[in-house]
């Protein structure tokens with residue numbers, strides 16, 4: 001089995017995802033340093049205690065996730081679940097890599113690109129072939145949904161592809177037209193999608209005001225699950241790591257109804 005040095009992998013990931021380009025809510029990259037060489041990685045959406053324990057039980061050298069640790073606004077003290085997670089990682093020399101916005105935004109490996117692939121969304125492209133985006137950091141993608149003419153059709157499509165019932169605000173008969181999407185908890189960015197001319201906005205989560213914004217602008221809203229919409233970027237990134245370095249990479253889905 002091939003191996004890669006932790007340092008080399010960190011550099012490759014940082015470069016591939018252009019991690020330094022983003023102003024994020026957490027540090028991106030190697031968040032907790034473990035052993036110096038890596039031959040086996042567990043990928044997942046979130047570096048939860050359950051994911052760490054699965055990684056250790058399978059003999060992995062690293063976890064690579066979308067939701068890592070050390071979020072802005074969190075208390076920095078090392079107590080409770082945070083102490084437990086750190087003790088687990090450090091006690092097993094497990095490396096923890098986290099990439100948040102850089103993994104949402106990547107034009108091919110990212111969550112938005114991969115959600116489009118999974119749902120059959122057709123991104124709008126500019127003259128250079130880059131996806132047309134809007135909103136903060138260009139995180140919202142714009143395009144269409146061939147084969148789903150109404151909000152109801154799109155709901156069906158999402159239900160089948162993601163295996164969960166999405167939350168819908170709007171009339172199932174309304175036309176989909178221009179679709180905007182941003183994985184995760186991007187309900188707060190819906191207005192940017194409306195301003196960009198979207199008829200439907202797909203994200204992971206909803207908040208109470210989301211309903212009113214959808215109703216008052218006539219925009220269809222779909223909350224398809226934070227976890228459910230963010231399972232695909234990290235898998236694409238894992239496949240790219242495996243192809244690049246010939247190491248073993250396994251995705252572990254720790255179910256999350258939110």
Ligand SMILES: [Zn+2]
Nearest residue numbers: 067184185230
């Ligand atoms: Zn997220």
